[in-house]
Amino acid sequence: MAGIYIHIPFCKSRCIYCDFYSTTLSRDYMVLYAQALEREMCLRKLYIECTRVHSLYIGGGTPSLLPTEVLTNIFAAIGRHFSLVPGAEVTIEANPDDVTPDWLKGLSHTPVNRISMGAQTFNDSLLKLLGRRHNAQQIADAVQACKEAGITNISLDLIYGLPGQTFEDWQHDVQLALSLGIKHLSAYALSIEPGTPLDTSPYKRELEGAQYEELSRRMYNYLMSTTKQAGFLHYEISNFALPGFHSRHNSSYWQGIPYLGLGAGAHSYDGHRERRANLPDIKAYINATEDVPHETEELSDEDLYNEFIMTRLRTSKGIPLNELPEEDCQYCLSLAKPHMRNKLLCVQDDHLCLTKEGIFTSNDIISDLLKVDFN
Ligand code: SF4
Structure with a gap:
């Protein structure tokens, strides 16, 4: 068993809390990037010693920003170099405002069978504060549109402990997320990552101290009890799923299964002792003629x-x-x-x-x- 992760380092704008590698470069770069991805597939397809994969995860960044023809090209390249086992889990991350009928139509020609959507909260003021591009209504509309398009294996991401977020706001977020009929929920406590705009913002002070800790704890407790009542299994600290709908891709990270990470900033594990990190530099990635710039670590x-x-x-x-x-x-x-x-x-x-x-x-x-x- 092995998995593939493909990193798509493009975002329309940057959210204040995010430290994932992504750029706001234009569409022209996306075409070149897809070509570079195939070059890397060619060079490294035997990294995980087998080209049959049980999970494929396209994350970012914002993969839903890719024009349909670019996404189609990436899947065609995957098809030339790898084979997905029957029933393989194929996930793409999406921002709710990108989930349009056209985008879903494009997706219907790919093997994608799972969508992971960055909802974060259903509070419009908080979404704005975080620098997100969508509003609460767009989350509900996007989930509904995915279901109508036949993709029912949907995961939402939520964040708790946001600046100014009350316990009641969080109750509302969890209840609303579960009411949408999703199969999987990932919920993370807001963390302040060095170098992000949040780290130097006036909100930072609000996110410290015993009172804040206590509120976060109450929120997490509420999350655990409410998801349990809704039939979700708490299978990892931040992840909850209806039976049979745990993320197979993420679970393989936690089980030491090898995975090939493709793209600028992507990480790989060979299943033995090597971890490898492609450098987070999209231009160097596109311009590489041989292996892309990377660092490896031999695990003791x-x-x-x-x-x-x-x-x-x-x-x-x-x-x-x-x-x-x-x-x-x-x-x-x-x-x-x-x-x-x-x-x-x-x-x-x-x-x-x-x-x-x-x-x-x-x-x-x-x-x-x-x-x-x-x-
Ligand atoms: S949270 Fe997602 S959309 Fe926002 S900057 Fe990070 S990768 Fe881009």
């Missing part, structure tokens, strides 16, 4: 242990203790003991998992279980 035993802990503990299944070498398992359990005594971690069916209470301090718990390199 310690890195592999740490990644195993970090990714698995975020999932509801937890860390499969029997997959750890005996020595690492004992090490992990000895560090887990204080958290188990405090009922933040527990062992179920030979898996070490976060308890409901433990989820609230998951970052601290995860870092307590890691191996630290003092060299």
Whole structure:
């Protein structure tokens, strides 16, 4: 099993909280970029040792900005170099305001069977403050349009802990999202990333302190209970899905399955010890004649242990203790003991998992279980 991620680093404008690699370059670059993507496919298709893939994820940036003919060209190139296994999950990210009948018509000629939409909130003032281009009505309209076009496997992204967002605003967001009949919900606490406009904005001060922490905790608690009542499974700290609709692509990241990342700024993992990051430089990517500019990292035993802990503990299944070498398992359990005594971690069916209470301090718990390199 293997997956492909294709990064589309184009956005119409930049949102104030975002640190993903994207540019606001014009349509001409999109055509050149699609050609460069095929060049990279040609060069690197054996990176994951097999050209049959079970998941394909087109993310960004804003892939829904690509003109239909460019998107069609990208899928044609994928078809020339890879084969999707029957039933493969093929996701594209979309901004609600791009989801027009024409765009959906273009999509109907591709294998896309899942749409991940960046809703973020249904509060129009907050959307404006974040620099989003859409309004709440456009989210509802876009979901409806996707369903009418036959794509019912829809995921929405929401953000909580926004500047000025009240608990009632968040209740409204969660309820509205679930009322749209989506199959998957990703919800993230707003994080202030260095170098983003949010980091230097006057809102930043509002997003700190015990009161803000407490509000975020209440919001997350509400999210967990409301999605549960609606039949969603909480399968990863930030991800909720109806049975059978978890993101197979993201799940493979958390299971150590190899994936090939194509495009400027895309990351790859060879399934063994190599992680590779293409440099976030679209012009260098387009102009490359051989392999695109990138950096690789050889993972040490310690890195592999740490990644195993970090990714698995975020999932509801937890860390499969029997997959750890005996020595690492004992090490992990000895560090887990204080958290188990405090009922933040527990062992179920030979898996070490976060308890409901433990989820609230998951970052601290995860870092307590890691191996630290003092060299
Ligand atoms: S959040 Fe999405 S639309 Fe906004 S700047 Fe980032 S990648 Fe672009």
